[in-house]
Amino acid sequence: MRAVLAGTARNALALPSVLWTALFFLAPLGLLILYSFGTTNLLTYAVGFGWTTSNYTGIFNSLYLDTILRSFALSAGATIGCLILGFPVAYTIARARGRLQVMLLLAVMVPFWTSFVVRTYGVFNVISDNGPIYQLLHALGLVHHYIHLLFTPIGVGIGIVYTYMPLMILPLYVALERIDPALLDAAHDLGASPARSLRRVVLPMAKPGIVAGCVLVGIPATGEYVIPQILGGGQTLMYGNVVSDQFLDIGNYPFGAALAVALTLVLIIVLILARSRSYRSEAGIA
Secondary structure (H helix, E strand, C coil), X not given: CHHHHHHHXXXXXXXXXXXXHHHHHHHHHHHHHHHHCXXXXXXXXXXXXXXXXXXXXXXXXXXXXXXXXXXXXXXXXXXXXXXXXXXXXXXXXXXXXXXXXXXXXXXXXXXXXXXXXXXXXXXXXXXXXXXXXXXXXXXXXXXXXXXCCCCCHHHHHHHHHHHHHHHHHHHHHHHHHCCCHHHHHHHHHXXXXXXXXXXXXXXXXXXXXXXXXXXXXXXXHHCXXXXXXXXXXXXXXXXXXXXXXXXXXXXXXXXXXXXXXXXXXXXXXXXXXXXXXXXXXXXXXX
């Protein structure tokens, strides 16, 4: 009897989170799926539910497909950029000790506490034609004309890398911090060079952190809306901007819903594959 009461109490504690998830995640997702099979009268903006699949086939129109491919390319490039730049930072923090490690972690996290939009406008000022980057390079005599980064795919990529960098560094730090320094000492005693130790010891043991960081950066970056809206200036659109335009500007709710559902399915598949790979990596380490 006591076990039954304990189980009922546990279920009661989980009930608020279950209701919250059902109300604010499952219900909107269900509405998106329902709308994605509908049709729209662009004159009256009335939505009819004829259960057509034309919204999904319309995704492969070259007008939208180019933007979708650009989104995936920018997301992949930004994820790789975060990994390349974030790995040395995470490794340095993991090898630091005491107060220095705490200070380095704060240096990574404190900017992340600032508003997302404020940080994006900060990047806007940095990469503008007459911004600090141009002024520094001009003062060093390396450039004599403006560097046009703003409102370009490169500028959007820079914004994504800067904004999502902490989401890459922190999982890498957790994975690297778990590596026993004695393993690196043993590799050195056996004649391994630093590069070989990195390739044969550090990287295999850091795989769970690499996978987690790539997931945390790649998935939200693929559907990014704010950064391309500010740094792209309407000239470099990504997937999130196309979905937003369908809902807010064109009024084609079914097609916008189909775009959102298709992206959700792709990201779910990627997440499942990444998670299974992470499990295998952790099992291999164990």
